[in-house]
Amino acid sequence: xxxxxxxxxxxxxxxxxxxxxxxxxxxxxxxxxxxxxxxxxxxxxxxxxxxxxxxxxxxxxxxxxxxxxxxxxxxxxxxxxxxxxxxxxxxxxxxxxxxxxxxxxxxxxxxxxxxxxxxxxxxxxxxxxxxxxxxxxxxxxxxxxxxxxxxxxxxxxxxxxxxxxxxxxxxxxxxxxxxxxxxxxxxxxxxxxxxxxxxxxxxxxxxxxxxxxxxxxxxxxxxxxxxxxxxxxxxxxxxxxxxxxxxxxxxxxxxxxxxxxxxxxxxxxxxxxxxxxxxxxxxxxxxxxxxxxxxxxxxxxxxxxxxxxxxxxxxxxxxxxxxxxxxxxxxxxxxxxxxxxxxxxxxxxxxxxxxxxxxxxxxxxxxxxxxxxxx
Amino acid sequence: xxxxxxxxxxxxxxxxxxxxxxxxxxxxxxxxxxxxxxxxxxxxxxxxxxxxxxxxxxxxxxxxxxxxxxxxxxxxxxxxxxxxxxxxxxxxxxxxxxxxxxxxxxxxxxxxxxxxxxxxxxxxxxxxxxxxxxxxxxxxxxxxxxxxxxxxxxxxxxxxxxxxxxxxxxxxxxxxxxxxxxxxxxxxxxxxxxxxxxxx
Numbered sequence: 001x002x003x004x005x006x007x008x009x010x011x012x013x014x015x016x017x018x019x020x021x022x023x024x025x026x027x028x029x030x031x032x033x034x035x036x037x038x039x040x041x042x043x044x045x046x047x048x049x050x051x052x053x054x055x056x057x058x059x060x061x062x063x064x065x066x067x068x069x070x071x072x073x074x075x076x077x078x079x080x081x082x083x084x085x086x087x088x089x090x091x092x093x094x095x096x097x098x099x100x101x102x103x104x105x106x107x108x109x110x111x112x113x114x115x116x117x118x119x120x121x122x123x124x125x126x127x128x129x130x131x132x133x134x135x136x137x138x139x140x141x142x143x144x145x146x147x148x149x150x151x152x153x154x155x156x157x158x159x160x161x162x163x164x165x166x167x168x169x170x171x172x173x174x175x176x177x178x179x180x181x182x183x184x185x186x187x188x189x190x191x192x193x194x195x196x197x198x199x200x201x202x203x204x205x206x207x208x209x210x211x212x213x214x215x216x217x218x219x220x221x222x223x224x225x226x227x228x229x230x231x232x233x234x235x236x237x238x239x240x241x242x243x244x245x246x247x248x249x250x251x252x253x254x255x256x257x258x259x260x261x262x263x264x265x266x267x268x269x270x271x272x273x274x275x276x277x278x279x280x281x282x283x284x285x286x287x288x289x290x291x292x293x294x295x296x297x298x299x300x301x302x303x304x305x306x307x308x309x310x311x312x313x314x315x316x317x318x319x320x321x322x323x324x325x326x327x328x329x330x331x332x333x334x335x336x337x338x339x340x341x342x343x344x345x346x347x348x349x350x351x352x353x354x355x356x357x358x359x360x361x362x363x364x365x366x367x368x369x370x371x372x373x374x375x
Numbered sequence: 376x377x378x379x380x381x382x383x384x385x386x387x388x389x390x391x392x393x394x395x396x397x398x399x400x401x402x403x404x405x406x407x408x409x410x411x412x413x414x415x416x417x418x419x420x421x422x423x424x425x426x427x428x429x430x431x432x433x434x435x436x437x438x439x440x441x442x443x444x445x446x447x448x449x450x451x452x453x454x455x456x457x458x459x460x461x462x463x464x465x466x467x468x469x470x471x472x473x474x475x476x477x478x479x480x481x482x483x484x485x486x487x488x489x490x491x492x493x494x495x496x497x498x499x500x501x502x503x504x505x506x507x508x509x510x511x512x513x514x515x516x517x518x519x520x521x522x523x524x525x526x527x528x529x530x531x532x533x534x535x536x537x538x539x540x541x542x543x544x545x546x547x548x549x550x551x552x553x554x555x556x557x558x559x560x561x562x563x564x565x566x567x568x569x570x571x572x573x574x575x
Contacts, residue, residue, distance in 0.1 A: 331442060331452075332452040332453070335422070335453070335457070336454065336457075338398075340420075340440050341440055341442065342435055342440050342442070343441070343442040343443055344428070344431055344435075344443050345443040346428065347428065361428045361429070361431075361432060365431065365435055368432055368436040371436070372435070372436075372438045
């Protein structure tokens with residue numbers, strides 16, 4: 001039984017690309033695969049396609065469930081489906097796992113054709129621009145010349161923004177949610193602590209742990225715990241956990257005293273059980289390097305001059321990772337370039353994670369925006 | 376709510392004053408009705424500014440580009456003379472920082488158009504003479520639930536403009552659906568002004 005509003009059971013697909021892809025880092029992938037999912041139907045004029053870009057730990061599995069696992073709900077299932085704000089009765093929605101990922105697209109765990117062994121540490125650095133280039137190849141293969149919209153939250157929002165700059169004619173609406181035009185020093189600092197946790201784990205072996213049969217679980221777990229703190233707000237943590245004690249009293253030990261410790265350990269363990277440490281490293285670097293204004297001496301207005309899309313920008317009041325101020329920078333730089341911009345600054349107590357939740361106003365804004373996209 | 380007919384009158388006057396194809400910023404744009412009207416009849420482009428999330432969603436539904444910004448923060452981020460006209464329909468009385476927002480409107484826009492309820496309207500004076508705060512079509516709230524925070528007459532407003540080097544380029548005052556030309560400070564319930572900066 002398919003739940004109302006659900007896209008139902010979905011199956012990932014794989015696209016293979018033979019032409020080499022030259023990356024910003026100078027590296028070259030002689031060939032690559034992208035794993036993706038689609039929901040809804042591409043119409044005859046192929047003008048109803050929406051690309052959903054994932055953030056740090058996301059994947060191509062945006063909506064629906066897998067046949068073998070009822071709990072495998074897509075990461076943005078509350079948004080995407082028949083009758084949902086991103087309505088699959090109207091739109092053809094595409095989710096894709098990015099290069100360097102660990103969910104099936106070519107990444108550090110894939111075999112390096114030159115050696116026949118996993119790429120590991122030798123996998124080249126990938127950037128947001130590279131991801132967008134790879135996604136453009138997928139669009140070509142799917143027969144999508146122009147996206148009705150490219151949408152993403154956080155790092156996904158950066159890809160949506162980059163699409164409007166790299167392929168201005170191929171995006172009608174750039175939808176950038178809970179993102180920033182570049183990371184702050186503080187953002188990079190958190191990423192660096194996370195990376196150091198992985199890089200200094202004795203099980204990491206310089207990134208070639210596959211060959212050693214080890215996994216840098218401790219490092220990855222710590223990295224996720226640090227990251228998780230930045231996804232929540234002080235308010236949300238206070239409300240969810242406060243200073244609540246596991247045993248009702250202070251135990252004077254390093255096991256769990258406070259419930260927040262239990263939560264972070266659980267999140268860290270869970271994540272370290274399935275995510276790949278090399279992918280985590282590469283992805284945090286892609287975040288750090290993202291800065292479309294870098295080639296324009298830091299002039300964001302000049303960097304955005306190429307964009308031709310309309311924009312939907314949204315931020316959340318308690319998001320301190322990418323605060324509303326960071327979205328406003330983007331809004332005003334787009335206004336300078338006379339783009340058609342809609343900006344929602346939403347009240348939410350859930351911090352950066354708000355973009356994944358289904359706050360009524362947030363989803364109403366997205367629904368209304370999608371309804372006015374012509375197909 | 377401000378009376379619907381007043382709103383229509385207000386919007387028609389603003390549409391006459393806004394040049395064809397102008398770039399317009401509409402402060403306190405509500406559900407975007409005015410901007411949509413200006414887009415339709417004058418081919419303008421621009422944005423609405425609105426604080427209230429429910430209104431923001433209505434604007435999006437009405438296909439009006441809206442920016443969710445609290446006007447009490449001023450218009451920081453907007454550039455000098457970025458718009459041909461900055462409009463504020465029936466909202467000036469609800470903004471605390473009156474002087475600041477007027478200055479900002481004339482920084483960001485080449486012109487400013489503002490409309491507001493005239494506190495000097497004779498029925499308002501009668502109410503006060505009888506010992507009560509006025510409640511009328513243009514001031515429909517009770518003193519304890521009004522969103523308005525500034526109460527001023529047309530004369531008060533014109534005095535402020537004169538003091539701050541703001542030139543009144545055009546003025547239109549009305550009551551119900553009639554233009555008021557004689558003693559509007561007494562006989563008009565709503566006033567609309569087209570404002571500019573004195574030439575340097």
